[in-house]
Amino acid sequence: MGQEANEGLIRAMGPFGAGLAATGEVCGNVVGALAAFGLMFSRSREEERESPLMWSYSQRFLQRFREEIGGGSILCRDLIGVDWQDKAQAKDFHVSEKYRECLRITGETAKIVGGMIEQHLLSQRA
Numbered sequence: 643m644g645q646e647a648n649e650g651l652i653r654a655m656g657p658f659g660a661g662l663a664a665t666g667e668v669c670g671n672v673v674g675a676l677a678a679f680g681l682m683f684s685r686s687r688e689e690e691r692e693s694p695l696m697w698s699y700s701q702r703f704l705q706r707f708r709e710e711i712g713g714g715s716i717l718c719r720d721l722i723g724v725d726w727q728d729k730a731q732a733k734d735f736h737v738s739e740k741y742r743e744c745l746r747i748t749g750e751t752a753k754i755v756g757g758m759i760e761q762h763l764l765s766q767r768a
Contacts, residue, residue, distance in 0.1 A: 655673070660718060664726040666719030666727075667717060668716055669716055671748050671751040675755045679703065683699060684696050703755065707754065710750070711747055722740045
């Protein structure tokens with residue numbers, strides 16, 4: 643992917659923050675992780691079949707996220723406890739402990755996804 647494609651992908655992911663368009667729904671980290679597995683394993687043309695790896699890696703990630711990070715949930719509102727429709731809570735988010743918790747979740751998500759990708763790449767060498 644070239645620089646323009648990467649910038650487009652980053653822009654496309656923008657609305658996923660704050661639990662999908664600031665609704666508190668699915669955590670944007672979860673959506674980003676699944677997008678990464680889609681980029682790695684999904685088909686690139688309609689006539690191709692989906693790789694079973696896309697499903698297995700995505701499902702394993704979701705299980706690990708729920709168990710290791712989310713306390714059983716993948717919802718932003720459960721993870722950091724912000725009501726994004728409440729303007730005061732949304733405004734205070736960036737100067738609160740909840741922001742630091744969100745950053746911690748982002749880092750932990752990156753570790754899980756990075757580890758899974760590394761494990762896959764190493765298995766391809768064997």
